[in-house]
Amino acid sequence: MAESDTQPDTQPETRHGIGVSPGTAYGPVVQVAPPVRPPADEKAVDDEEAALADVRAAFESVAVSLEERATRVDDTAQQILKATALIARDKGLVKAAAKELAAGHGRAHSIENAVETYAAQFEALGGYFAERVADLRDVGSRAVAAVLGVPAPGVPPFSEPSVIVAEDLAPAETATLDRRLVVGIITEAGGRTSHTAILAAQMGIPAVVQLAGATEIAPGTPVALDGDTGEVTIAPDMELVTAQRERAARRAEALGRLSGPGRTSDGAEVALLANIGGVEDAVAAGAQDLEGVGLFRTEFVYLSAAKAPTVEEQTEIYRGVFAPFEGRRVVVRTLDAGADKPLKFADLGPEENPALGRRGLRLSAERPDLLDAQLEALAIAARETGADVRVMAPMVATAEEAAWFARRVRENGLPKAGVMIEVPGAALRAHHVLGEVDFGSLGTNDLAQYTMAADRMQGALSDLLDPWQPAVLDVVGLACDGAARVNRPIGVCGESAGDPLLALVLVGLGVSSLSMAPSKVPVVRLALSLHSVAECQAIAVAARSARTAVDALTAVREAARTELTDLL
Template sequence: MADIQSKHGIGVSPGTAVGPVVQVRPPVRPPADEAPAADMAEAGARVRAVLESVAATLEERAAGADATAQQILTATAMMARDPGLAGAVDTQLAAGRGPATAVDAAVEEYCAMFAAAGGYLAERVTDLRDVRDRAVARVLGVPEPGVPHLSEPSVLAAHDLAPAETSVLDPATVLAILTESGGPTSHTAILAAQMGIPAVVQLPGAVDIPAGTRVAVDGGTGEVVLEPDEGLQHELAAKAERRAVALSATKGPGMTSDQHPVALLANIGRLEDAVRAAAEDVEGVGLFRTEFLFLERDTAPTVEEQTQTYTAVLEAFGSRRVVVRTLDAGADKPLAFADLGPEENPALGRRGLRMSALRPDLLDTQLQALAAAARATGADIRVMAPMVATADEAAWFARRVREHGLPSVGVMIEVPAAALRSRHVMAEVDFASLGTNDLAQYALAADRLQGELADLLDPWQPGLLDLVAAACEGGRVHGKPVGVCGEAAGDPLLALVLAGLGVSSLSMAPSRVPAVRLALSLHELAVCASLAERARGARSAEEARAVVAELAHPDLLAIL
C-alpha cells in the first residue's frame, strides 16, 4: 500500500479494512484552577462513591465479555476499589487539591510505582489510567472518554484504547483499530486479535487523522493509507476475500508440504479459554498460564481448588497434549501471600522458578494438584518451569516434578543464557518452549512493555533468531523437542523461519492458527531451513522479514 499519504505503525492483528475514521473521545483533564475541597470528608466520600461506580461499570462489562476480557476488566475493577488508592486521594485532598485533581494525582503516583515495578504491574498502568479517566469525568460531571456511538462501520483511532473499551467492541461495526501507543503484547493487541479486528499500534499521528477521513488499514503490515483510491480499495477487498477462502480451507495437524510435522497449539490462561480453544482445530495447548489461579488473592489456592481447575482443562482437550507452565509470579506479579519485598529491578529479580525455589511449598502444592488431575483424566500433560537460566535450575525442577509422578518435564527458555547453554539444560529435561517475548527483552535490553522500543523487540531481530537457533541445536543434540509459545509463533512468515530453525511446535492465540497452518503447508522443510538461514544473515529485523517475504510462496503472500 505504498502511497504518499500512508502512515506506518506496527501491525498486531492481521486483516484489512477500509472505512471512515472515528476518533475515540479523549480523557478530560482536571481544571488547572480547581478549587480545594471545602469539606475534605465530604469530598473523600464522594470520590469513594465515584470509584465504586466505576468498579461496578467495569464489572457489568465483564459479565458480558469473553474470558480474556473478563479477567482484565475484573482486575481493573479491583483497582478502582483498592483502599490504598482511596487513601492516596485523601492525602491529595489534605494537600489542598480539588477532588478531580486529587484523583488524577493519586492515580499518577500509583502509575509511577507500577511502571517502576515492571512486568505484570507495568502492564496495568493503562488499566489504572482508565479508572482515573472515568473517575475524573464522573467527578466533573462530563462525558467519559471512550468509543462514541457508531452510526456506520468505522475505523477507531485513539492514543490508546483501554481494555474496558476494547472488550465490548463489535466486529460488525469496528472495522479496525489504530492507536499511537501500545505494542504487540498490549491488551489492545491481544483482544483485537482474538476478535479478528485488524489493528495497528505505534501509529504516529493516529489522533490527528480528521474524523470522517477514509483510511485503508493493513493489520498485518502496519500500513495505513489516507483517502485510498478505488483501485486500492478493490485490491484490499479482494485480498480479504482471498484470505477468508484460503484460511477456511485449512484444517488438521500442522505440517510442511513434505509432511514434516510442526504442531499447532493454543495459549490459554483460564478454564474459559480452555473450553473455547478446545473447540478449535488445534492440536492441544502449548502454554497454560496457571498464575491466574494465584493473582489477586489473599491466600494461595488449595490443592483441591487447583485440582478441580486442572482436571477441567485436561478434560476439555481429551487426548490432546496440554503443556502447563508452573506459577510465573514474583516481584513483577506480586502475591499477597508470598511477598518477597521490593526489588530494584523486578524483571531481573525473584520471579518464576526463583520464586518457587524460595517458596517450594507453592510449587509442591501445584505439582500435587497437577498429578491428581493427570491421574483422574489420563491426559497427556507436560509440565514446564518459567525463568530457567541454568542446567542446575533445570535439574532441580525436573527432580521435583518427577517426584510427584508427572511423566514429562520441560523448561521455558526465555533467558539468553539458557538458550546459549541449551545443550546442558536440555540434558536435564524432556522438552523446552521458547518464550520469545521475554527472550527478546533480555537479549536486546529493551523493556517489552515500552512501546517506543517496539523495533528492538521485533521477533525478526537476527540476534533473537540466533538464540532460537542455539536453543534448537541443544534440543537436536539430545533428540528432544523445542517449541515456541511467544508472540512470534503466530506470524505466518516467521513460523516458516522457526520451523527451519528446528522448532517442533508453535503455540499462539487460536485465531492465528489457520494462517500459520497454511504457511507451513505451502513450503518444504528444506525451503524453511533456507529461509531461516537468510533471515539470520540479515542486518536488521526489517531486512530479515523482507528477504523471507520475497522468497515465500506467492499464495501465502497474496493473503498477508
C-alpha cells in the same frame, strides 16, 4: 470520498490493534458518544421519595428501551439485550441507589455510585465477569442520561457507510448496529472475548480491538482496517485500500481450504498450539482447530490473591483449563512471578533489576512450597480430565536447575517435565539443560530481551527486540542444535511462532511445535503447508546469513513462496 478532500493534510498512518473479526473495511470514522456522567455540581435531593421514584423510572425506561430493541435483532443480540435489560430491572441496583440517595447524593450520582459498587465486584472477579462490566456501566450511563433528560450515549445518527469507533462498545450498541451502514468496528479497549469481538464476528463486520489512540481519530477521517491482521490505516490512499481488500479475499479463500494438524508440504509434523492465560481462553481455544496448548500462563491464579491459593482452589481452575483439551496436549508454565509482578504472599522485596532477579524458577527455589502445591494441583486436574499435561519451568539457566525442577515434577506424579529456553546461557548449553528434562520451549520474547540486553518494557528499544535480529536467530539455532544432540523436542511459545514467515525460519532451525495466539494458527498452518523441511532450512540459512534484522526479513520474504507472501 468527500471526507478525504476535507482532510488534505492527513498523511496515511498505519497502526496495529488486535484483529477479532475477519475481512477488510474502508469508510469515514463515526465516533460513538462517550457515556453520560453526572454533573459535578449536582445538588443533593430534598425529597428522597420522589428522587427514588425518578431513579426507579430511569432504570425502568432503560429496561424498556433495551427490550424494545431486542425485538428488532437476531437471536444472539436478543439474548444479550435481554440480559442487559435484566440488569436494568435489578432490585439490587435500585436498593443500592436508594442508599446513595439517603446518604445525600443527587439522583445521577446515586445511580452511578450504585453501578460502580457492582462494577468493582465484577472487576475483582476478573475474566468473563470483568468483561460484563461494560454491560453494567452501559445501563448506568443510560439511566443517568434518562434521569438528567439528556440524549442517551452511543452511536450518533449517520447515513453513509462508516467505521464505528469507540473506547469500548456496549452490547446494546453492538447488537443494534445497522449492518448495511456499519462497514467496520474499531475499539480502543476490549479483548478477544469482549462483546464487541463476539458480536462483530457473528454479524460479519470486520473489527479491530485494542487500537491505541482510536478515540482520538477525528470524526469523518477515512480509515481502512483489516480484521485478520489488526492493521488500521488512517487516511489511506485508494491503492492501499484496494490492495488490502483483494489480499484479504485471497487470504480468506486460501485459509479456508486448510484444516487439521500442522504439516510441511513434505509431511513433517509441526504441532500448532495456543497460548492461553486462563479458563475463558481455554474454552475459546479448545473449540478451535488446533492441537492443544503450548503455553498456559498460570500467573492469573496467583496475582490477585491475598494469600497462597490452596491445592483445592488451584485444582478447580486447572480442571476448567484442561477439560476442553481431553486427549490433547496442554503445556503448563509454572508460576512466573518476580519483583516486577510481585505476589502479596511471596514478595522477596524490591530489586534493582527485576528482569534479572529472583523470578521464575528462582522464586520457586526460594519458595518450593508454592511450586509443590501447584504441581500437586496440576497432577490431580490432569488425571481427572484426561488432558496430556506437560509442565515446564520459566527462567531456567543451568542444567542443575533443570534437574531440580524435573525431580519435583516427577515426585508429584506428573509424567513430563520441560524447561523454557529464554536465558541465553540455557540456549548455549541446551544439550545439557534439555538432557535433564523431556522437552524445551523457546520463549522468544525474553530470549531476545536477554540476548540483546534490551528491556522489553522500554518502547524506545523495540528495534533491538525485533525477533528478526540475526543474533536472536543464532541463539535459537544453537538451542535447537543442542536439543537435537540429546534428541529432545523443542518448540517456540513466543510471539515469533505466530508470524508465518518467522515460523518457517523456526521450523528450518529444528523447532517441532509452534504456540501462538489462536487467531494466528490458520495463517501459520498455510505457511507450513506450502514449504518442505528442506525449503524451511534454506530459508533459515538465508535469515541467519543476513547482517541486519531488516535484511533477514527481506531475505526470507524473497526465499518464501509467493503463494504465501502475496497474502501477507
